[in-house]
Amino acid sequence: MTAAPQPQRGGRRPGESGTREAILAAARSAFAELGYDRATIRGIAAGAAVDPALVLHYFGCKDGLFGAALEIPVEPAEILARVRARAPDEMGPALVRAFLSAWEPAETRTPLLATLRSAMTNETAMTLVREYLERRIFGPITQALQADDAQLRATLIGSQFIGMAMMRYVACIQPLASASVDELVAAVGPTVQRYLTGDLGEGAGA
Amino acid sequence: MTAAPQPQRGGRRPGESGTREAILAAARSAFAELGYDRATIRGIAAGAAVDPALVLHYFGCKDGLFGAALEIPVEPAEILARVRARAPDEMGPALVRAFLSAWEPAETRTPLLATLRSAMTNETAMTLVREYLERRIFGPITQALQADDAQLRATLIGSQFIGMAMMRYVACIQPLASASVDELVAAVGPTVQRYLTGDLGEGAGA
Numbered sequence: 001m002t003a004a005p006q007p008q009r010g011g012r013r014p015g016e017s018g019t020r021e022a023i024l025a026a027a028r029s030a031f032a033e034l035g036y037d038r039a040t041i042r043g044i045a046a047g048a049a050v051d052p053a054l055v056l057h058y059f060g061c062k063d064g065l066f067g068a069a070l071e072i073p074v075e076p077a078e079i080l081a082r083v084r085a086r087a088p089d090e091m092g093p094a095l096v097r098a099f100l101s102a103w104e105p106a107e108t109r110t111p112l113l114a115t116l117r118s119a120m121t122n123e124t125a126m127t128l129v130r131e132y133l134e135r136r137i138f139g140p141i142t143q144a145l146q147a148d149d150a151q152l153r154a155t156l157i158g159s160q161f162i163g164m165a166m167m168r169y170v171a172c173i174q175p176l177a178s179a180s181v182d183e184l185v186a187a188v189g190p191t192v193q194r195y196l197t198g199d200l201g202e203g204a205g206a
Numbered sequence: 207m208t209a210a211p212q213p214q215r216g217g218r219r220p221g222e223s224g225t226r227e228a229i230l231a232a233a234r235s236a237f238a239e240l241g242y243d244r245a246t247i248r249g250i251a252a253g254a255a256v257d258p259a260l261v262l263h264y265f266g267c268k269d270g271l272f273g274a275a276l277e278i279p280v281e282p283a284e285i286l287a288r289v290r291a292r293a294p295d296e297m298g299p300a301l302v303r304a305f306l307s308a309w310e311p312a313e314t315r316t317p318l319l320a321t322l323r324s325a326m327t328n329e330t331a332m333t334l335v336r337e338y339l340e341r342r343i344f345g346p347i348t349q350a351l352q353a354d355d356a357q358l359r360a361t362l363i364g365s366q367f368i369g370m371a372m373m374r375y376v377a378c379i380q381p382l383a384s385a386s387v388d389e390l391v392a393a394v395g396p397t398v399q400r401y402l403t404g405d406l407g408e409g410a411g412a
Binding site: 130155156164166172173174179186200 | 241322323325326327332335336339340344357358361362364365366367368369370372373374376377378379380381382385389392393394396397400401406407
């Protein structure tokens with residue numbers, strides 16, 4: 001058995017303020033550029049100027065690091081709380097606006113797109129994203145709705161949002177890609193409102 | 207200058223019935239498994255048991271082959287014609303049903319998913335998909351609608367459909383992934399109906 005290569009000690013140490021965030025930032029950047037499969041613990045550690053062992057210390061493994069990197073750059077619970085403070089018939093448009101406010105700034109859009117791309121091409125990444133969505137977004141929406149079909153409603157909302165993100169930020173298909181936030185709130189808000197509180201039984205005869 | 211490797215002649219020749227389809231089938235399978243970047247003309251030719259030169263003869267280059275492989279496995283013009291035969295207020299649900307009928311069978315879903323995955327991770331593939339969508343789907347819908355905001359309406363419909371495909375077939379998030387076609391027609395049909403013919407100006411005050 002050969003000795004493991006002696007890791008070089010970086011400028012930061014465990015517990016030092018900001019180290020964890022620096023690792024996460026490097027991880028997001030690596031997952032964004034390379035995708036889940038090609039991003040490495042070693043490369044991410046180098047990007048954060050820390051020892052690879054420190055990355056493993058904080059996050060256990062690449063999966064753990066990706067899961068932590070997903071907790072970005074918006075807090076769904078905060079967004080959902082703000083939306084729930086609205087009148088029931090305003091929640092749909094408010095949710096569209098909140099969704100867009102999370103995606104519009106480049107500094108949040110870039111890591112969100114990285115997550116989406118990784119999930120599309122790697123089953124492990126997809127599993128992590130699926131778990132994240134179910135735990136942090138669809139779960140809370142389902143609980144808030146308290147309807148028999150609340151889970152379906154939550155995932156229908158998810159379908160409209162992920163499709164809007166795909167068309168606007170990934171495929172950049174016009175004119176949806178350059179529509180204003182107000183236009184999209186007006187156009188998509190009632191869709192989300194109906195998925196939240198409307199009748200889902202119409203149209204079945206088609 | 208070294209001589210190019212002598213291609214081995216396969217069992218099929220130009221013009222032989224089915225050769226072009228065999229190449230396209232092999233290309234779809236390669237793009238599905240490997241993505242656009244890692245799929246090769248050589249590997250696709252091998253999968254179709256033809257000479258690589260024959261692939262280039264038919265399709266010019268990898269981009270040309272991918273473009274041709276995109277013309278699968280449903281004909282948007284036929285689907286749109288069927289939907290346009292419906293009464294105006296039934297078109298939304300009919301379009302949802304037509305979309306799902308294209309995606310539900312594994313033999314059509316597999317190549318459609320391959321296209322989606324390639325587009326997510328390769329800019330050339332995305333360009334091809336974008337062109338295809340604009341030329342074959344959003345363009346005809348826009349023309350049929352003859353409204354000032356017809357282009358936005360067409361792409362809003364696209365956003366709901368691509369999101370539904372992502373949730374149901376890519377991420378497999380429940381209960382949307384296992385909902386019946388009838389349930390989805392009932393739930394999503396009115397969304398598409400509104401994007402086709404409804405008022406898109408509501409909800410702007412949120």
